[in-house]
Amino acid sequence: MSVGSTKDGRFYVQYRVPHSKSPKREYFGRGIEARKAAKERDAEVKLMKARQEDVRESDVYLDELAQTYIDHEKAIGKKSIKDLTELANRLNRSYLPVLNHAPIHKLKARDFDKLALEYKGLSNCSFNRYLAYLNVIFNFGMDSDYIEKNPMANWWKRVKKQEKPRELEIGREEIQAISDNAPPHIQRVIKIIMNTGCRPGQTELLKIKYSDVDYENKVIRIRGTKTIRSDRYVPVQNEFLEVIKEWEKEARTEHLVEFRGKPIKCINGAFLKSVKRAGITKDVVPYHLRHYFASILVARKVDFKTLSVLMGHSSPAMLFSTYCHSVDGTGRKAIEKLPRF
Secondary structure, X not given: OEEEEOOOOOEEEEEOOOXXXXXXXXEEEOOHHHXXXXXXXXXXHHHHHHOOXXXXXXXXXXXXXHHHHHHHHHHHOOOOHHHHHHHHHHHHHHHHHHHOOOOHHHOOHHXXXXXXXXXXXXXXXXXXXXXXXXXXXXXHHHHOOOOOOOOOHHHHHHHOOOOOOOOOOOOHHHHHHHHHOOOHHHHHHHHHHHHHOOOOOOOOHHHOEHHHEEOOOOEEEEEOOXXXXXXXEEEOOHHHHHHHHHHHHHXXXXXXXXXXXXXXXXXXXXXXXHHHHOOOOOOOOOHHHHHHHHHHHHHOOOOXXXXXXXXXXXXXXXXXXXXXXXXXXXXXXXXXXXXXX
């Protein structure tokens, strides 16, 4: 139990509470009045301890709620360690210096305005993404009964920026050029995304194993993370199944994508080098392959419900149907409309 101050001059009281590994820290702001309030709270905590009473916690601050959220996500395992580390870094560099001066229920629109200024020069997409992380934490706090309301909800509705639709940056010839100039594992990446429409990276693509390939039913299981029923089964063409069989004969891991006999965690660097070697100056990333997959099917008149199932998107309408019905019939017809690659 003690009164302390941060590097930027904010006073706090730190003490331990039952059933918590980390000490509780309450902030009181800067200045003489803040220091006085911190000392009063410290005295109150010490008195409760002396009386062998449970310390009654006061207000919830963002640092505490955010750590609870991160611990929760680690426990359920839906988000990668990389994503949670990025969130923790953003909390320490950006969110907490601006918003941890007051308890959550006392945060005002002007506090969030200060935070928004830090992201002023970013694209609309990045601006929305970075502030959406914070919104998720507050919504978690509400759902878990840590806080009564989301203090940024109304503010967020006003400032959220309109994002331009993702434009198709590449065509078939350019994709072929990238593949021709790519190392074997990136060639595999291109083939898999172009045949399944899976999300690049660790969320879906790099999770696919040979055990996920059902040769009899001609489908591949995609282990997703973004939908209510996250796993889905995507029909694939016979030619691609034959390619996978050849890969499996030489495989040194259980994953479809490997490099030097080991599973890999990131494809961006090698993909971008392949783009450069192909002489393409556009800002092409692996996600454009998934976008191309979808665009081709839309252009060939595949209905949006079927496409959303194949892509792993959820919508209110889709909650009334099952994945298997769409994939068994119209899904296979849709896949047959893809160009051979």
